[in-house]
Amino acid sequence: MDFQLSFLMSSNVLPLLLQGAATTVRLFSTAWIIGILVAFLLVGLRAVPNRWIGRIVALFVEYHRNVPTVVQIMVWYFGMPEILPQDIKLWINRGDTEFLFAMIALGLNVSAFFAEDIRSGMRAVPHTQLEAARSIGLSAFGALIYVLLPQALRISVPPLINRSLILFKDTSLAMAIGVAELSYQTKAIENLSFRSLEVFFASTVFYLLASLALMGIGAWFSRRFPPAFKG
Amino acid sequence: MIDLQHVNKWYGQYHALDNVTGQIKKGEVVVVCGPSGSGKSTMIRTLNRLETIQSGRIFVNGEDIYSPGHDVNKLRAGIGFVFQQFNLFPHLSARENVMLSPLKVAGMSKAEASDLAAELLTKVGLEHRIDAMPAQLSGGQQQRVAIARALAQKPPLILFDEPTSALDPEMVGEVLSVMKQLASEGMTMVVVTHEMGFAQEVADRIWFMDAGKILEEALPRDFFSAPKHPRAQRFLADILSPKMVGHAPDAAEALA
Amino acid sequence: MLDILSQYGMMFLVGTWPSGPVGGFAGTLILAGLGLGLSFPLAVLMALARTGHIKALRVFSTIWVYTFRGIPLVTIIFWVYFLLPVMIGTTVPAFTTALSAIVVYESAFLTEIVRAGLDGLPKGQMEAARSIGLSYFKAMRSVILPQALVNMIPSLLNQFVSTIKATSIVYIIGVQEITFSAQQINSIEMTKALSVYLVLAGFYFVACLGLSQFSKWLESQIRNRQLHGV
Numbered sequence: 001m002d003f004q005l006s007f008l009m010s011s012n013v014l015p016l017l018l019q020g021a022a023t024t025v026r027l028f029s030t031a032w033i034i035g036i037l038v039a040f041l042l043v044g045l046r047a048v049p050n051r052w053i054g055r056i057v058a059l060f061v062e063y064h065r066n067v068p069t070v071v072q073i074m075v076w077y078f079g080m081p082e083i084l085p086q087d088i089k090l091w092i093n094r095g096d097t098e099f100l101f102a103m104i105a106l107g108l109n110v111s112a113f114f115a116e117d118i119r120s121g122m123r124a125v126p127h128t129q130l131e132a133a134r135s136i137g138l139s140a141f142g143a144l145i146y147v148l149l150p151q152a153l154r155i156s157v158p159p160l161i162n163r164s165l166i167l168f169k170d171t172s173l174a175m176a177i178g179v180a181e182l183s184y185q186t187k188a189i190e191n192l193s194f195r196s197l198e199v200f201f202a203s204t205v206f207y208l209l210a211s212l213a214l215m216g217i218g219a220w221f222s223r224r225f226p227p228a229f230k231g
Numbered sequence: 232m233i234d235l236q237h238v239n240k241w242y243g244q245y246h247a248l249d250n251v252t253g254q255i256k257k258g259e260v261v262v263v264c265g266p267s268g269s270g271k272s273t274m275i276r277t278l279n280r281l282e283t284i285q286s287g288r289i290f291v292n293g294e295d296i297y298s299p300g301h302d303v304n305k306l307r308a309g310i311g312f313v314f315q316q317f318n319l320f321p322h323l324s325a326r327e328n329v330m331l332s333p334l335k336v337a338g339m340s341k342a343e344a345s346d347l348a349a350e351l352l353t354k355v356g357l358e359h360r361i362d363a364m365p366a367q368l369s370g371g372q373q374q375r376v377a378i379a380r381a382l383a384q385k386p387p388l389i390l391f392d393e394p395t396s397a398l399d400p401e402m403v404g405e406v407l408s409v410m411k412q413l414a415s416e417g418m419t420m421v422v423v424t425h426e427m428g429f430a431q432e433v434a435d436r437i438w439f440m441d442a443g444k445i446l447e448e449a450l451p452r453d454f455f456s457a458p459k460h461p462r463a464q465r466f467l468a469d470i471l472s473p474k475m476v477g478h479a480p481d482a483a484e485a486l487a
Numbered sequence: 488m489l490d491i492l493s494q495y496g497m498m499f500l501v502g503t504w505p506s507g508p509v510g511g512f513a514g515t516l517i518l519a520g521l522g523l524g525l526s527f528p529l530a531v532l533m534a535l536a537r538t539g540h541i542k543a544l545r546v547f548s549t550i551w552v553y554t555f556r557g558i559p560l561v562t563i564i565f566w567v568y569f570l571l572p573v574m575i576g577t578t579v580p581a582f583t584t585a586l587s588a589i590v591v592y593e594s595a596f597l598t599e600i601v602r603a604g605l606d607g608l609p610k611g612q613m614e615a616a617r618s619i620g621l622s623y624f625k626a627m628r629s630v631i632l633p634q635a636l637v638n639m640i641p642s643l644l645n646q647f648v649s650t651i652k653a654t655s656i657v658y659i660i661g662v663q664e665i666t667f668s669a670q671q672i673n674s675i676e677m678t679k680a681l682s683v684y685l686v687l688a689g690f691y692f693v694a695c696l697g698l699s700q701f702s703k704w705l706e707s708q709i710r711n712r713q714l715h716g717v
Contacts (some may be wrong), residue, residue, distance in 0.1 A: 065689040066648070066695035068655035071666060075688060078673065079681030152599040165557075172559035172654060183561050204562055211557030281614055308620025318615035322634045332619035335629055377615075384619055 008198045013189055021206055022187030025182055027103060027171045032164060036109025036218040039114030046119065064112035071172040077177040102174035110167045114160060115217070121156030122148075124227075155229045161218040165211055170209075182206060232257045232388060233278060233420055238287035240273060240443075247273045252323045257387070262430040262451075265440035271423045272315075274440065275390050278311045278421065287361055291388075304379025308336050315396050316360065317373040319365040321453045325352060325376045326361050336384070344383075351379040355409050356447045357480035367379035371402030378409055389413070391422040427470060458482055488682045488689075495672045495683075501692060502600070502663045508582075508665025512690050518582070518657070518664055519650040522589035523643075530597030535599065535627070538605055548598065548658070555595035560653055564588040568660060585657035593650055600642045606633035638709065644702035647697045655691070665690055 007013060045057050064072065070229050077098065081089055092100060125148050133143035175184035184204040233255040233265040240248040247270050255261050263271045276282045277289060280296060280303050289296050296306050310368045319328050329348035339347070352361050355375040365373055374394055381389050391410065395403045407429050414420060414433045424430065430437060430451055437454040439447040439462075447459045492499070502510020509517065533551060536544035555563065567588045571579050608631060616626035658667035669687040673680055 003642075061693060062696055066652075067691045068652040068666070068701065071684065071688050071691060072656050074666075075681070075684040079684045081680075082681045104594065108623070131571065169557075169559040170560040173563065176656070176659065183565075184561075186565065190565075196565075200562070200565050200569060204558055204566070207558045207562060208554060215553070215557070279618060281618070293488060303617075304622045310618075312610055312615075312618035314615060314618075316609075316611050318609070318611035320612065320615070320630050320634070323636065330665055331616075332621070335625050337621040467600060467676055 003197055003201070004195070007193075007195055008202055012194070016185050016189055017182070017202055020180060020182035020203075023099070023179065023184075024168075024171050024181040024206075027099065027106065027174060027179065028168050030103045031106035031110060031167060031171070034103065035114050035167065038108060038111035039118055042111060042115035043118050043122075046115075061115060062114040064109045064213045065116075069106070069109050069170050070176050073173060073177055074110050076105040077101040098174070098177050098179045102171075102177060102179045103231050105140035106167060106170060106174070109170070110163060113163045113166075117156050117159040117163060118152075120159075121152035121154075124155040125151045151227075152192055155197070157225075158218055161214060161221065162231070165214045165218075168210060168214065169207065232259075232292060234290040235274075235277075236279065236288045236290075238284050238285045238289060239273075239281065241279070248277070251287070251443070251445055252439060253445055253448065255419065257419055258417050259396045259435045260414045260418075260422065260433055261436050261438060262434040263421065263423045263438045263440060264425065264427070264466070265446075266429065269342050269440045270443040271438075271440045272392050273443075274401070275392050275421055275423050278390055279307050279312055281312075284314075304336070306417070307387055308332070308384055309388070311378075311384055311386040313374070313377050313381055313389065313391045313394045315393040317370070317377045317397070319363075319373055319376055320382075321365050322363050324364055325357065325368065325379075328365070328376055332380070332384050347383060348379070351382050352376065354382070355379045356405070369402060370398045370404045374398065374402075374406045375409055382413075388419040388421070391420065391424065393423050394423070395424065395426060426471065427455070427467075434487060439466070441466075488686055491672070491679060491682045491686050495668075495686075498668050498672060499665060499686065501666075502668050506665050510665075511668045512540045512665045512694070514662070514667075515651060515654050518586060518589065518662070519647060521586055521656070522593055523647055523650050526590040526594040526597055527643075529594045530601050531632075533594060533598040535693045536604060537581035537602055552595045553599050555592055558589065560592050560656055562658070563592050564657065566677060567591070581657075581660045581662045584660060585654070585662045589654065589657075590651065592653065593646065596646060596649070597643075598634035600639055600646060601635070602638040603642070603668075605631060606639070607638060608634055617631070641706035641709065644698055644705065648698050648702075651695060651698075652691065 008017070022142040042057055042061065045053055049052075080101070082093075084092070095103065129147055129151065130143055134140070138146060171181055172183040173180050178184065180188075182203050186199050189199045193199075233253075235253050237254055238248050238251040239246070247402065249268075250272075251274060263275065265271050273282055274399065277284055277427055278296075284297060288298075291310070293305065294306075296303075297415065312389050319325075320331070323331065326345065326348045328346040329351055330341075333344040334341065349358075349361055351356060355378055357372060357379070360368060363372075363414075367378070368376065378389075378394075378401070394410070395406050398406065403426070407426060408423070410420070410429070411433055412438060421431075434451045437447075437449050437451055438445050439449075439458070439460065441462050445464045446452065449459070454463070455467065458467055494602075498511060500511045501513045502508070503511070504510060506540060533548040536548040537552070539545060558596060564585065569583050612630060612634070613626060616630040617623075621629065654664055655666045656672060658664065663669070665687060669683055673683045676683060
């Protein structure tokens with residue numbers, strides 16, 4: 001079990017690993033953007049005073065929270081093409097099908113968690129805060145910007161960062177449908193070369209450093225902006 | 232029984248105990264008073280090593296309790312400690328709270344420990360609440376359970392850290408009367424308190440502390456009639472001033 | 488979907504058992520239950536080390552927690568798959584590999600749960616326990632852990648839900664559990680993938696949602712009890 005750095009640096013290994021890492025980062029960032037956009041949509045829909053919309057949003061959230069992420073990816077990748085119209089299927093198949101479905105599945109998955117985190121932050125601010133803000137003469141917008149959001153974000157951001165960390169790790173599940181992200185490439189190189197130690201080590205270090213960076217940001221935020229109200 | 236020699240403690244820059252020296256003899260009741268932040272709670276907590284000290288020595292029964300290798304569990308088993316916030320174990324009934332030390336430390340049998348607990352809870356006037364859970368008891372009752380728990384260690388010495396400060400005014404009396412009874416039975420007691428009536432009636436000696444120092448050590452009648460140190464004079468004037476007499480417990484609370 | 492469920496219901500539930508090993512959802516529950524159960528004692532030790540006074544242990548458990556929280560379960564499975572046979576010098580069944588990886592992975596999260604439970608108790612509890620002469624370990628056993636464990640039950644249930652979901656990836660090394668069964672069924676049926684995977688999702692959905700709701704209810708019960716006495 002000797003460790004050979006030169007193996008990692010060789011011209012047929014390093015490019016594959018870097019490609020994998022780049023795909024991981026690309027999958028993470030695109031899914032994150034989908035997640036945050038859909039999350040705000042969900043929070044907005046929940047505020048609509050209609051029972052049916054409320055129920056559908058709740059079902060959407062609970063499905064994504066209670067079904068394993070890898071199963072959600074499979075439903076999209078193996079299942080969805082059955083009901084998609086032929087034209088759309090052809091259009092999708094021209095592109096990177098695996099990446100596209102993994103991105104959609106991961107994005108919708110994380111949106112359900114993001115939505116709950118945002119909502120709990122908004123609920124944590126007592127409504128008397130709005131009254132107090134309006135009574136000192138702030139406009140509704142001013143109250144939101146200067147009083148409500150600063151308090152809500154202190155509650156929401158730490159779990160949002162923590163969930164982003166989970167999303168980052170969950171990108172590895174896309175290997176199940178053959179997306180060539182880092183875990184997939186790690187396994188592929190190992191299969192070809194039988195040099196497990198070096199590749200496993202390299203991919204572990206990559207995941208760990210990225211995760212520690214996210215944890216660090218989370219810890220910094222909590223220290224810099226401690227919650228105003230203890231929940 | 233207790234001998235503090237030049238004890239110093241800092242919290243960072245803050246000098247919490249400043250060269251504290253003093254002796255307490257067996258059977259004595261010493262009341263420690265002083266304004267808030269004067270170091271009296273810190274001092275009493277050093278006596279069973281709930282705090283560390285940076286210099287000086289503290290002897291209990293002739294043993295240097297901060298010497299390396301001193302058995303802290305044995306030390307604490309021989310000293311009762313009553314907290315301001317009671318600190319009963321909420322998952323255990325009153326009886327089980329009292330039984331825990333006899334069972335786990337003294338190695339008493341369950342039946343013996345249970346009898347002892349019943350006896351001690353009766354002594355503090357809680358014979359009707361023996362199997363109640365802490366959450367079902369009033370503050371005064373909880374503090375009396377805590378005193379029974381301390382007595383179960385059969386300690387020659389009990390330390391009281393502001394035992395009535397967290398209580399509603401109407402419950403202060405029931406706890407103080409238990410403490411008076413203990414004093415009359417010859418228990419050695421160190422009591423941090425703002426209850427000056429209790430001090431006058433029960434204490435053998437008063438220690439007045441401020442800014443981490445013992446500024447005055449006196450007999451109660453001397454201390455209350457003619458305090459020597461200017462800060463002791465002001466402290467007494469504040470706490471006993473006519474406009475506050477009617478609200479003595481509130482004044483004590485405000486100082487705590 | 489109903490036709491899939493009626494035709495392959497048993498396969499979803501128990502896999503190819505009794506002709507093969509127990510798989511299906513029973514396999515999932517066994518894997519998750521054993522995984523969490525075995526990682527719990529490890530987590531208690533790690534949490535004690537993390538809150539204790541011995542610096543070397545504190546550093547070790549902190550590194551442990553951050554490392555295994557920071558890498559995907561897939562990565563841990565790779566390592567166990569590769570290292571465990573080398574370490575014990577013999578081949579290791581897939582189930583053991585998966586279980587070991589899950590124990591290591593979950594121990595990091597459980598440690599934080601146990602630590603939060605310990606930190607959540609008032610400081611006076613430890614002081615009072617030490618004041619009546621209990622040693623650190625006796626105080627932990629008689630006073631601190633019994634209280635902390637009760638408060639932890641809802642978090643432990645939630646972690647069980649997370650563990651159930653996490654086990655779904657171990658099919659990649661061929662462990663018999665429900666996602667593996669679904670893959671098999673899908674390869675038999677070929678054209679009903681959506682139904683097969685929605686039934687699979689349904690199993691997880693019902694079990695995990697039920698457990699999370701139960702955990703919420705328990706939490707409110709525990710909070711009530713603390714507020715109003717037993």
